[in-house]
Amino acid sequence: QLQLVESGGGLVQPGGSLRLSCAASGLTLDYFALGWFRQAPGKEREGVSCISSSGGNIIYAESVKGRFTIFRDNAKNTVYLEMNSLKPEDTAVYYCAARRGLGGCANGPWEYGYWGQGTQVTVSS
Numbered sequence: 001q002l003q004l005v006e007s008g009g010g011l012v013q014p015g016g017s018l019r020l021s022c023a024a025s026g027l028t029l030d031y032f033a034l035g036w037f038r039q040a041p042g043k044e045r046e047g048v049s050c051i052s053s054s055g056g057n058i059i060y061a062e063s064v065k066g067r068f069t070i071f072r073d074n075a076k077n078t079v080y081l082e083m084n085s086l087k088p089e090d091t092a093v094y095y096c097a098a099r100r101g102l103g104g105c106a107n108g109p110w111e112y113g114y115w116g117q118g119t120q121v122t123v124s125s
Helices: none
Strands: 003-007 010-012 018-025 033-039 046-051 058-060 068-073 078-083 092-099 119-123
Touching: 003 092, 018 033, 018 092, 018 119, 033 068, 033 078, 046 068, 046 078, 058 068, 078 092
Parallel strands: 010 119
Antiparallel strands: 003 018, 018 078, 033 046, 033 092, 046 058, 068 078, 092 119
């Protein structure tokens, strides 16, 4: 079984930065597409970003383009989400997810079979 553990969340002021990490164990991530999702209270879980197994395809939600960067280090079996210029509307629980399939990206939470426990990101002054 693939286990995913997020870390790096916290409280940050608007305009600040955070780097989220998602460490995997149990299986190598080489053949998994990896996604970041977020869920704010009372809202549906939404896709933030995804990186394919090869790293050749990367997707960002329109709301985070130019501010967030997803990258993976397969040697460390870890995927990261670098978040810059954070806004209050970025406040949410952030989850990492893995999709085995063919290793390609997908936008829907239902298309990912493995999930971390989530890490809280709060953007507030």
